[in-house]
Amino acid sequence: MPDPFDPQSASPPTPPGGSPSAGGAAGAPLELVKNGQRYVFDCPPGKEADTMAQLAVLIEADTNDLTWFDAALLCHQLGQRMGDKLRKLKRTA
16 A cells, blocks of 8 residues: 655645645645645545545554644545535536
8 A cells, every 4th residue: 555645845735715636637635734744645536535544544653743633624625625526516517
């Protein structure tokens, strides 16, 4: 199983209300910037539960500074992404 996060140099977090995947058909990754560390979680459509399970393992492992609050933020980001897709589908129907 590939490493579910890719730490890179710090970058500004996604602005409130703007998910990094808005409009992406293939599904853009979930991103979190915390304490100068950038976490990028691959989250393809249909695999959202797997991504959240991998995140839970990382939090429980205690090898990084991710917390359950961070998981809640990423879940919120994922929910916004899914809501955006549903609204687009509704407009085209």
